Amino acid sequence: MVRRCPVFVLGVKVVVSHCDDAFDYWGKGTTVTVSSGVQSAPTSPLVVSACSPSSDGFITVGCVTSGFFPPEALKFSWTGGVSDVLQYPAVQQGDTYTAVTRARVKLADWNAEKPFTCKAEHPGSSTPVSSVVKKPIVPVQAPTLLLTAPTQTELDSGSATFICIARHFSPKEHTFKWTLDAKDDILQAQPTIITEEKTNITTYTAVSILEILASEWVDMLSTIKCEVEHDDKTFSKEAKYAHLSDEETEKVEIIPPSTEEMLVQGAGELQCHVKGRKGFKGIQWMRDGQKITSDVQGLTEDSTSLTATAKIDYHDWSNGTEYTCEVEHKLFAEHKKAYKYRRENGGEKKCPSVYALAPPENAQEKIVTLTCYVKNFYPKDVVVYWLANDKILNSTEDDSIDYQHRTSCPIEIEKDLYSVYSQLVIKSEQWETGMVFSCLVYHEAINPTVRTISRSLDNVSGKPTVVSLSMSVPSSPGCIAS
Numbered sequence: 001m002v003r004r005c006p007v008f009v010l011g012v013k014v015v016v017s018h019c020d021d022a023f024d025y026w027g028k029g030t031t032v033t034v035s036s037g038v039q040s041a042p043t044s045p046l047v048v049s050a051c052s053p054s055s056d057g058f059i060t061v062g063c064v065t066s067g068f069f070p071p072e073a074l075k076f077s078w079t080g081g082v083s084d085v086l087q088y089p090a091v092q093q094g095d096t097y098t099a100v101t102r103a104r105v106k107l108a109d110w111n112a113e114k115p116f117t118c119k120a121e122h123p124g125s126s127t128p129v130s131s132v133v134k135k136p137i138v139p140v141q142a143p144t145l146l147l148t149a150p151t152q153t154e155l156d157s158g159s160a161t162f163i164c165i166a167r168h169f170s171p172k173e174h175t176f177k178w179t180l181d182a183k184d185d186i187l188q189a190q191p192t193i194i195t196e197e198k199t200n201i202t203t204y205t206a207v208s209i210l211e212i213l214a215s216e217w218v219d220m221l222s223t224i225k226c227e228v229e230h231d232d233k234t235f236s237k238e239a240k241y242a243h244l245s246d247e248e249t250e251k252v253e254i255i256p257p258s259t260e261e262m263l264v265q266g267a268g269e270l271q272c273h274v275k276g277r278k279g280f281k282g283i284q285w286m287r288d289g290q291k292i293t294s295d296v297q298g299l300t301e302d303s304t305s306l307t308a309t310a311k312i313d314y315h316d317w318s319n320g321t322e323y324t325c326e327v328e329h330k331l332f333a334e335h336k337k338a339y340k341y342r343r344e345n346g347g348e349k350k351c352p353s354v355y356a357l358a359p360p361e362n363a364q365e366k367i368v369t370l371t372c373y374v375k376n377f378y379p380k381d382v383v384v385y386w387l388a389n390d391k392i393l394n395s396t397e398d399d400s401i402d403y404q405h406r407t408s409c410p411i412e413i414e415k416d417l418y419s420v421y422s423q424l425v426i427k428s429e430q431w432e433t434g435m436v437f438s439c440l441v442y443h444e445a446i447n448p449t450v451r452t453i454s455r456s457l458d459n460v461s462g463k464p465t466v467v468s469l470s471m472s473v474p475s476s477p478g479c480i481a482s
Helices: 107-111 152-156 259-265 314-319 428-432
Strands: 005-009 012-016 046-048 058-068 075-079 083-087 091-093 096-106 116-121 129-133 144-148 159-169 175-180 193-198 202-213 223-230 233-240 251-255 267-275 280-287 295-297 305-313 323-329 336-341 353-357 367-377 383-388 403-407 411-414 417-427 437-442 452-457 465-467
Touching: 046 129, 058 107, 058 116, 058 129, 075 083, 075 096, 096 107, 096 116, 144 223, 144 233, 152 159, 159 175, 159 223, 159 233, 175 202, 202 223, 251 323, 251 336, 259 267, 259 314, 259 383, 267 280, 267 323, 267 336, 280 295, 280 305, 305 314, 305 323, 353 437, 353 452, 367 383, 367 428, 367 437, 383 403, 383 417, 417 428, 417 437
Parallel strands: none
Antiparallel strands: 005 012, 046 058, 058 096, 075 116, 083 096, 091 096, 116 129, 144 159, 159 202, 175 223, 193 202, 223 233, 251 267, 267 305, 280 323, 295 305, 323 336, 353 367, 367 417, 383 437, 403 417, 411 417, 437 452, 452 465
């Protein structure tokens, strides 16, 4: 990216693309000859902002003077150890003229705040006019640091996000560094976000975000440190995970099987996850007072967390069978505690109505949106799939379709009646080929002989179709595709 340098002349801002060419606006030295006019003196030179340094270790500076006549009599000179001095031809501004000169100075001298003098001599003034060119002094203001730690909910999901904020510092130059005392390496954070705030002085606020595995911070008892280097000083903040004390109770989380597992696959996993003080002795799933097969993870002498997983089938899940997670700990008063799970399903099951909505006709967009509206069903658990030519899109069956698929959460439209919207976004050329797209709905109120309701759309017919997935008509009342 080419950096642009602003040049201010008589209140007008001229933006140029490179420092060495910043004064080319004024020409390359054409002589201006004026036959008559009233002689007038130049104003004190106005310093032109310096541009970025060049690769050879020099930086270009300049100054401007105006209000003089005649133009050819003006002479610029520099002091302080400059090189490559160039005076540009004067430019007429009304009845008087404006002229510019530039010079190159060593970057080391500039950064050391060495002064340079630009002087303008003209017959209209008995004494030369001059200005000092010097690197402006930027006020130094130390940053205020804030470090935020991840929530327990995020840690339970397996990740840990830390945010380090350096506020209201000046000058802008700074460096973030993240370290974890359990590791020797410097941690890699996301790109820094910087904002600028102008009050009496210009200050900056910078934000650095670090994401690591929760286990790196929690299980290893590590201290995370954010360091900010600014103006040759180091500022830091630390965060260390506080484990549960002996006075705190255990935390139990029961994770039910997913709706997709139960409605589509007919079985799923029920998990009981517990963590807290050392001394867990066991964990077990029960049903009707009897132990059922449980896969137990994490059981050791010093266990601080345990997980028990049991397989449950669609029938028990749909009927609201009660399961009990029994946890044993050496510090429990009765050694065992029970935590119950039961899928709430108290209302009357109602079969959904399914509507497939095609995109507007004569749409000119490059993408089209197909909508599946599922309404008036209970319970609220529902699964919606999209198919293209009978192949499920949200699977590995066909990856040739470029699409986006989103389904809303169930919305209670009235007591014990729910609805969802599902949308499929595809490219318009895929729709125009005549490919058949289907919305496939799973819900437990649909008769198990049929299991699903499907609605299909294609660009040829332009209308949704109804597909019956079974020719068997059940003897008992139920919900079937119709």
